[in-house]
Amino acid sequence: MKACLNKQSYLRNGYLHLKGFLDSSEIKQVLPLLITHHSNWCDDNRIFYEDKAINSYNLTGFDYLTEKEKDRLFSFICQEKVTAMVQELLGYEAYFLGTQLFFDPYDEKQNNYWHRDIQYGELSLQDQKSILGAYNPLHFRFAMRDERGIELVPGSHTRWDTPEEMKVRLEQEGHLSHEPLKTGQVIELKRGDLLIFSAFMIHRGLYGDDRLSLDLLYSDWSPDVSNFLQNNCLPKKANLTKFEAPDMLINSYSLQEQK
Numbered sequence: 001m002k003a004c005l006n007k008q009s010y011l012r013n014g015y016l017h018l019k020g021f022l023d024s025s026e027i028k029q030v031l032p033l034l035i036t037h038h039s040n041w042c043d044d045n046r047i048f049y050e051d052k053a054i055n056s057y058n059l060t061g062f063d064y065l066t067e068k069e070k071d072r073l074f075s076f077i078c079q080e081k082v083t084a085m086v087q088e089l090l091g092y093e094a095y096f097l098g099t100q101l102f103f104d105p106y107d108e109k110q111n112n113y114w115h116r117d118i119q120y121g122e123l124s125l126q127d128q129k130s131i132l133g134a135y136n137p138l139h140f141r142f143a144m145r146d147e148r149g150i151e152l153v154p155g156s157h158t159r160w161d162t163p164e165e166m167k168v169r170l171e172q173e174g175h176l177s178h179e180p181l182k183t184g185q186v187i188e189l190k191r192g193d194l195l196i197f198s199a200f201m202i203h204r205g206l207y208g209d210d211r212l213s214l215d216l217l218y219s220d221w222s223p224d225v226s227n228f229l230q231n232n233c234l235p236k237k238a239n240l241t242k243f244e245a246p247d248m249l250i251n252s253y254s255l256q257e258q259k
Helices: 007-013 024-044 046-051 067-077 080-090 125-131 163-169 237-242 247-258
Strands: 015-018 055-057 095-103 138-143 147-152 185-189 194-198 203-205 212-219
Touching (some): 007 015, 007 080, 015 185, 024 046, 024 055, 024 067, 024 095, 080 138, 095 247
Antiparallel strands (some): 015 194, 055 095, 095 212, 138 212, 147 203
């Protein structure tokens, strides 16, 4: 069943909150895979996990899941109702770029932080500012448990920071990146909710309540979108026919050939 999607609301605000998008059976399909990945990842990255980690990535690329388990995860990723929303927001040439799994930090007192995903590359502030709105990298965040959710700044996916936002996000003039922002809006997530949001917007995760959220990453075309495709995140090409709606994966093979 196709979900009701308000594209105009997304274009205006940079996010959509679809409550109860997943039912219990769909959660039971994928949650054991996420728990297995997380347990194996923590064993292999114990120092990093206990130091500061809040997420892992590329669940379908690393060896923390078996090939059969990865195929089960791809079955979830390739649901027609998910692919249809990606296509409605980004067009039919949208690309699947990989996955992330978000969890609580080991240290319960660890602070979260306001950020835009683009600040972690090598782009200057001027270049970061210039590409806002040029293309549309998206997070599809599926909450597997009730959680505090995420705080974001509506509309910031297409505009640059206010002076207050800049000072906090980049910790200028004595400010810290976990300080509250007047423009922030909390989106609390319940088990089964889906939050679609722009990776360009100012946002921060809210820790606590043993969160476990799966993010699927997508983008429309940009000159360097192939740089964001996670290594070995795609299934074997011969396996694509196993999945309900592999459109985004097929598109991503063309990116893989460019790398």
